Amino acid sequence: MAVDEGLVAWVEEAMAPLGTVTGRAMMGGRTLYCDGTVFAILGLDALWFKADAQTDAEWDAAGCVRFTYERDGGTASMNYRRAPDDCYDDADALRGWAALALAAGRRAPARRRKAGHGTQA
Template sequence: MSTDPEFLAHARDLFAGLGPIRTGRLFGGTALYIDDAMFAVIFGDALFMKVNKSLAAEYANAGSEPFQYDTKSGVRVIPGLVSMPESALDDPDEAMFWAGKSMVPAQKAATKRTKAKQARK
C-alpha cells in the first residue's frame, strides 16, 4: 500500500509544530521522524502513532485501534502502532497533543537503537 501524497502533506501540516519532519519508507508506508525518533507511520490515507503499553490504553480510550494487516496465516496485530484518534485528524492542536505523547516511546526506541549500534562497533 503506498502513501497518499496529499495525506502525507496533511500530516506534515498537522505536526509542523514539532519541528522539521523527515520521512522514510517503512513496509510500503511512510515513517515520520523528528530527529531519529519515528513517532508516526502513514499507510495509504491512515495515520498510526507510536505507543508503549500505557499510552496504547490512552489512545484506545480515544477510539484508536492497533495497526493490523493480513498474512497467509491470519491477521497480524502490531501493538506498538495505533491509529490517530479521528477527531485529531482535522484538529492540529489535538494532533500535536497526541504527537507529543507519542514522542516519548519514539525517543526511547531511538535511544535503544543508537545504543545497540554503538555496542556493535
C-alpha cells in the first residue's frame, strides 16, 4: 500500500501553525510527528489520530472508529482514531483534532528503542 503523498502535503500545510510535521515509514504507511511528538499515522488510505483514555469519549462522540488490523488470526487495535471527514478539506478542523491527538501523544510514555535499531529521518 502506497502512502498518499497529497494527503501528507495537506497535513503538513494545515499543521504549519502548530509546528513542523515530519514522517517515518511504518508497515506500508507513515507515522507523523509534530515537532517530534507522534500525533497521527497514515494507513489504510486514511488519516488516523493518536488517542488515549482521556480523549476516547470525544472520539466516540464524533463517531471516529479505532484503528484495527488482523494479527495472529484475530483482530488487534491501536490507540488511533480515524480522522473525521472534515479533516480532509478543512484546515481548522484538522488542526482542532490534531491538537487533541498531540495532547495524547505528549501524555504517552516514552518508548524505548530496541538495541541496534537506528533512527530514520
